[in-house]
Amino acid sequence: MRLVFAGTPSVALPALEALLASPHEIVAVVTRPDAPRGRSKRPVPSEVGAFAAEAGIPVLTPRHPREEDFVAALTDLAPDACPVVAYGALVPQRVLDIPRFGWINLHFSLLPRWRGAAPVQRAIMAGDAETGATTFRLVRELDAGPVFDQVRLPLAGIETSGDVLTALASTGAGLLTRTLDRLAQTTPVPQPEEGVTLAPKVDSADVRLDWTAPAVTLDRLIRGANPAPVAWTTVEGERLKVLLARPAADEGLTPGDLRVDKHHVFVGTGEGALELLTVQATGKRAMAAPDWGRGLRTATARLV
Known part of the structure; x- marks a missing residue:
């Protein structure tokens, strides 16, 4: 399957590495533009962008996915699906419609609980007894698309967000790969209306x-x-x-x-x-x- 992978921080790297080791073909990577970091404030690539460039994968860095040049480039790449992990930008509908099987998101919560930017942080702060990872098809509404599969992770009440994200990035990489392996034969299930909670960014x-x-x-x-x-x-x-x-x-x-x-x-x-x-x-x-x-x-x- 031809894939264009979308992701930005290091937590997305295990999924990208797993897909590169799979039979699927990564034809390009989409990530956020270079951003100032450190004391020098010099623009540097995202972790995903730097990894992809080192691996010789074409890297696309639109300021926003609605940009015409990006839409044209993604259309020309003709991906079957776009797996996405912590990309960091909202994808407009006409871009969601480009890949044959849509954009498949790996999200670090048991949806519909904790939709949003900080699901692991919010789960720990709320004292949840478990969390997990979910693969689902992106739709315009935030993290509301139909679900393909989930993995669960019990919480002992001693973990940090970093601990949990490391664990979920690893198990989630396998979950995303399995979802893509059987994507053409799987019908995702709509999320229930009950149990929705939001996980806004933690400042x-x-x-x-x-x-x-x-x-x-x-x-x-x-x-x-x-x-x-x-x-x-x-x-x-x-x-x-x-x-x-x-x-x-x-x-x-x-x-x-x-x-x-x-x-x-x-x-x-x-x-x-x-x-x-x-x-x-x-x-x-x-x-x-x-x-x-x-x-x-x-x-x-x-x-x-």
């Missing part, structure tokens, strides 16, 4: 820690925001990122109060305490929380 403003919330809620927020955008708080007027923590026994602390000893840093919350495990102060590298705690300037410092 830094969404993950400031409110110490009046329960410790369990804060732990989920911290794990969901790791590796990005990373949960944060302030101490002595400076921002402190909290990368890892865990609920602890009630230390008798009021919300935001700290208790630091040689091996632990505890923070009071609205319900229970939270033990900080890994933190990152402004201008510093990530470090074990007790190492950070020993460097506090005052014994009465608190998190706000």
Whole structure:
């Protein structure tokens, strides 16, 4: 089957690699345009774009998929299907109609739960007991197309978003390949109207820690925001990122109060305490929380 693969970040690479190793033919890759990164702000290719170029695959980087040059190029490529993983742009209907079997999306949730840009982050923050990956046909409505197949992943309540995305990128690559293998013989099933939830992008403003919330809620927020955008708080007027923590026994602390000893840093919350495990102060590298705690300037410092 002739395929044009669409994807942008590194989480899409396992699927691209799996398809390159399959009997299917990747005739081109579509990815987002080069973007400024690092201190130099120099435009660099996306992870998918860089990988494809290294592999000798033609790379298309339209600013938007509605651009006439891109529409013409995709039409000339005449793909049977366009597998897509975290591409990052809405595809207009006339472009959805170009491949014979449509655009087949690998999405990292058990649709219809968590439609949107941050399904794994939202699942962890909500305390879901499981998540998974879904292959479905793209339609104009956000993540609402009919479903081909799913894989499920139980959550133990200790995973970060990075952990889960790594696992789903791997198992999802196999799921997408199997879906494409039998695409011509499979009829996708419409999503149920019940159980729809939305997963909008998580910004830094969404993950400031409110110490009046329960410790369990804060732990989920911290794990969901790791590796990005990373949960944060302030101490002595400076921002402190909290990368890892865990609920602890009630230390008798009021919300935001700290208790630091040689091996632990505890923070009071609205319900229970939270033990900080890994933190990152402004201008510093990530470090074990007790190492950070020993460097506090005052014994009465608190998190706000």
